[in-house]
Amino acid sequence: MSVALSGAGQRRRGGISEATVARLPVYLRVLTGFAESGVATVSSETLAAAAGVGPAKLRKDLSHLGSYGTRGVGYDVEFLVYQISRALGLTQHYSVVIVGVGNLGHALAGYGGFGTRGFRVAALVDADRARVGEQIAGITVRHVDELEAIIAEHEVSIGVIATPAGAAQDVCDRLVACGVTSVLNFAPVVLSVPDQVDVRKVDLSIELQILAFHEQRKALDPGKERSA
Amino acid sequence: MSVALSGAGQRRRGGISEATVARLPVYLRVLTGFAESGVATVSSETLAAAAGVGPAKLRKDLSHLGSYGTRGVGYDVEFLVYQISRALGLTQHYSVVIVGVGNLGHALAGYGGFGTRGFRVAALVDADRARVGEQIAGITVRHVDELEAIIAEHEVSIGVIATPAGAAQDVCDRLVACGVTSVLNFAPVVLSVPDQVDVRKVDLSIELQILAFHEQRKALDPGKERSA
DNA sequence: ACCGTTTTGTGCACACGTTCACAAACGCGG
């Protein structure tokens, strides 16, 4: 082992690179699948193939959170699930509030994938009073005026914005003012927030445009292709 | 200009880096907003601020698609909109098929943001015969058995997968077999495709887990924070 | 107890992306 010498590799405790953090959830999902199939150990090669990355990258990623895994054998599936969960902070539970219960917010509220990993939809809020009171997946829609009270009551730490673009920055400001430090934004706008707040965006339109670019490139140069 | 000398920077024509391509749609959206407000020219500083990036990065990104922009003045908004559109391949039109019209697929079908940028939802398909025939945003849901015929008929080049995870790889294989070379996947699985096919994934669960990681990090180390 | 096989963990080199800093270009006013 020999942790505290030289200092090469990662910086300090918790110094996992952003690229690695983005892949850990993929490993976690694949590992959970293996665990449910009764697989006890996996090699980096098998796990990497299932996760769609190279074996070396996978090993380096995992090495950043400790030296689990046994040489000549592989990784213990259950143990690795636990370690990745811990590294990602999934041993704690997070309350989520979804703001904007339109087409998208409705789908999100009904999505089962939330609860499976320690995320609990604490509340749904909307500005449209016609929607207030509606029950979705067992949760009652409340009015956005109550946002501040709801956040305090449920200790919400993550806000999901599914309002029209015009309302997104306003909603975001209010979330931040209430102490929310993580925001997942579905509205097609660039949110501005204080440094300490993390924003991640999901933008369907951008994804399509990126695909369009490659589509065009493939059409123009129909010969030299190797990497995807 | 002097294009063909040395070879430093990008490789060949159309050699725009992946990171740049991912940002171009953001610039495009911001520029469109400026254009609608009647702004004629923007400086890199203004545009960068609105897009949430640094001015230098923005200029380098734009320089990859030509030397538009006038020193001492800035960029002509309308011209830049056209150039970015062209670089992304948005001067052509793309037909999209959405496979899986459940909660999420329903929201996607009703989403207005598709048509605004040259993407047309050519068809909705689902495996559930109870849903077939339903009208969503003027489009009739058809059965997935007709997928091959629909793709050929509409010259679909982009497939959107919004089925449960278990069906995603099957659907993807069928899309690819029909000649679809771009896939946008919402199901939480790693799709395997031939090299020439591009897959982009949108995974809500992963986004939340990344936020959870940073949330945890902020809770543990409540002092040294600078970048967001 | 030892050897051969398997697989991890990582040093190293390289490619890619970001940021800084500045010279070259442009418009304008005098």
Add this chain to the structure above:
DNA sequence: CCGCGTTTGTGAACGTGTGCACAAAACGGT
């Protein structure tokens, strides 16, 4: 026509991420 402030485009330094290749470690069979 010239000089001055402004803003682009880009070379160069830096940081981050990726992939190779291999030594160290564990296991099992003899």
